Amino acid sequence: MRHHLERTLWATAFLAVLLAPVLLAPVLHGPRIRNGSSLLSELSVGMGLLATSMLVCTVVLPSRLRSLTRTFGIEGVLGIHRFVGLAITLLVGLHVVLVVAANPANVALFDVVHAPDRARAALGATVALGALIVQTVLRRRLRHRYEVWRWVHVVLAAAVLVLSGLHIWWLNHLVRDAAMRALFTVLAVGVLVVLAYRWVWLPLRGTRREYVVREIRPETPTVSTLVLEPRRNGARRGYRSLAFAPGQFAWLRLHPSIWAQEHPFTIASSAHLGLWTEFTIRHSGDFTRQLRLLRPGSPVWVDGPHGAFTLDLHRTTGLVMIAGGVGITPMMSMLRTLAHRRDRRPHRLLMVARTIDDLLFRAEIRRLQQRLDLTVVELLRQPPPSWTGASGTVGAELLTALLPGEFRRNQLDYYLCGPPALVTDVLTVLEELDIPQPRIHTEQFDFV
Numbered sequence: 001m002r003h004h005l006e007r008t009l010w011a012t013a014f015l016a017v018l019l020a021p022v023l024l025a026p027v028l029h030g031p032r033i034r035n036g037s038s039l040l041s042e043l044s045v046g047m048g049l050l051a052t053s054m055l056v057c058t059v060v061l062p063s064r065l066r067s068l069t070r071t072f073g074i075e076g077v078l079g080i081h082r083f084v085g086l087a088i089t090l091l092v093g094l095h096v097v098l099v100v101a102a103n104p105a106n107v108a109l110f111d112v113v114h115a116p117d118r119a120r121a122a123l124g125a126t127v128a129l130g131a132l133i134v135q136t137v138l139r140r141r142l143r144h145r146y147e148v149w150r151w152v153h154v155v156l157a158a159a160v161l162v163l164s165g166l167h168i169w170w171l172n173h174l175v176r177d178a179a180m181r182a183l184f185t186v187l188a189v190g191v192l193v194v195l196a197y198r199w200v201w202l203p204l205r206g207t208r209r210e211y212v213v214r215e216i217r218p219e220t221p222t223v224s225t226l227v228l229e230p231r232r233n234g235a236r237r238g239y240r241s242l243a244f245a246p247g248q249f250a251w252l253r254l255h256p257s258i259w260a261q262e263h264p265f266t267i268a269s270s271a272h273l274g275l276w277t278e279f280t281i282r283h284s285g286d287f288t289r290q291l292r293l294l295r296p297g298s299p300v301w302v303d304g305p306h307g308a309f310t311l312d313l314h315r316t317t318g319l320v321m322i323a324g325g326v327g328i329t330p331m332m333s334m335l336r337t338l339a340h341r342r343d344r345r346p347h348r349l350l351m352v353a354r355t356i357d358d359l360l361f362r363a364e365i366r367r368l369q370q371r372l373d374l375t376v377v378e379l380l381r382q383p384p385p386s387w388t389g390a391s392g393t394v395g396a397e398l399l400t401a402l403l404p405g406e407f408r409r410n411q412l413d414y415y416l417c418g419p420p421a422l423v424t425d426v427l428t429v430l431e432e433l434d435i436p437q438p439r440i441h442t443e444q445f446d447f448v
């Protein structure tokens with residue numbers, strides 16, 4: 001209920017921001033076409049206004065508002081962010097073409113040396129926007145470290161935002177009217193509040209959300225579990241544990257500064273474990289290797305919980321969990337929580353891994369089977385000759401054998417987490433099986 005309300009409120013807020021300037025401008029300025037302004041120039045103003053509203057939305061989306069990530073999920077939030085970013089680029093392109101089509105003399109505005117400030121600001125914003133899109137599309141091929149990529153992205157986005165604001169301000173005719181000025185002021189203040197939350201409040205609050213390492217538990221040679229507990233000292237006596245829904249994730253930092261690296265990890269422990277919070281982490285790069293070297297008592301700063309990949313948001317008759325590799329972490333949180341809740345519904349878990357050694361938590365999952373109605377299938381992509389279980393890829397045959405009949409399987413909820421290729425393959429199979437789309441939930445351990 002609360003989830004639906006939050007969804008409706010956010011959707012209404014975004015729609016209002018998107019449409020307000022475009023609808024208000026013609027009402028306030030009247031039919032300017034009759035006053036000598038051409039249809040093309042009116043259209044170009046409309047495109048520019050829509051792009052500005054979209055820019056506001058696209059800045060708000062990745063700002064870590066917990067209500068937003070809980071409502072749309074991190075994949076949903078970033079998916080909309082990317083889509084809106086591309087739509088802005090298209091609108092800005094059309095805006096520029098229409099400005100010149102309305103009056104070919106406007107080509108002179110591209111002359112950076114002699115053009116007025118409003119045109120220079122627009123040119124700067126357009127170039128920064130182009131660079132932002134190229135940087136996003138080519139991220140994998142550019143092979144920059146994620147942190148470098150992220151900071152370049154933030155700086156380019158800030159340039160687009162500031163230069164677009166200056167363009168509107170220096171254009172003057174859009175902010176001459178008191179109502180229009182008030183609307184732009186509200187949008188600008190809204191953006192500043194959200195940015196202050198993201199870049200000032202969150203890091204400051206983060207310094208108070210300090211946890212310490214209780215234990216690092218090796219699971220395999222490349223995976224270990226980090227156990228955190230809230231720091232307890234005189235000043236922060238009674239500090240509470242992290243309250244989260246099973247399947248959610250948090251950002252971890254090893255230093256409170258905003259410049260410190262921050263990485264997202266799913267909370268793997270039960271939502272009812274008490275003071276401790278566990279993260280199971282594959283040591284794949286510099287940050288995750290640093291985590292493995294932490295000692296008991298080392299401080300860790302946590303921002304979370306975030307995300308909507310959780311069983312607590314959906315009513316269902318049972319879960320079907322499909323996990324690849326370390327993508328088992330949200331499933332472990334869900335299973336451990338279900339065991340704590342003495343859940344009686346039938347659940348199914350399909351674990352996909354390269355080799356037997358990569359199958360995580362096998363012993364614990366067997367113990368959980370004694371407390372839950374849980375069917376487990378293990379699938380190896382590179383099985384040894386002695387392996388008698390499932391192997392190869394996840395196909396319709398395997399899933400049909402795991403699932404109940406057509407009527408009952410449409411009442412189940414499906415949770416997919418793992419490498420993008422696995423998630424895509426399983427989505428195709430679920431589509432073949434006609435599983436209703438709203439019942440399928442995905443989380444991929446990558447943002448771009």
Ligand SMILES: Cc1cc2nc3c(=O)[nH]c(=O)nc-3n(C[C@H](O)[C@H](O)[C@H](O)COP(=O)(O)OP(=O)(O)OC[C@H]3O[C@@H](n4cnc5c(N)ncnc54)[C@H](O)[C@@H]3O)c2cc1C
Nearest residue numbers: 146262263264265266280281282285286287288329445446
């Ligand atoms: C929602 C979510 C939940 C996750 N949960 C887990 C988990 O439970 N266990 C686990 O082992 N891994 C998890 N990951 C993946 C984990 O965040 C990355 O493996 C980790 O950030 C890699 O950092 P690195 O510096 O060690 O490796 P690198 O070699 O620097 O990075 C490897 C790849 O990880 C991604 N990445 C790096 N830094 C970040 C960042 N700050 N934010 C987002 N992506 C980044 C990039 O695509 C990069 O190419 C999760 C990721 C997401 C998005």
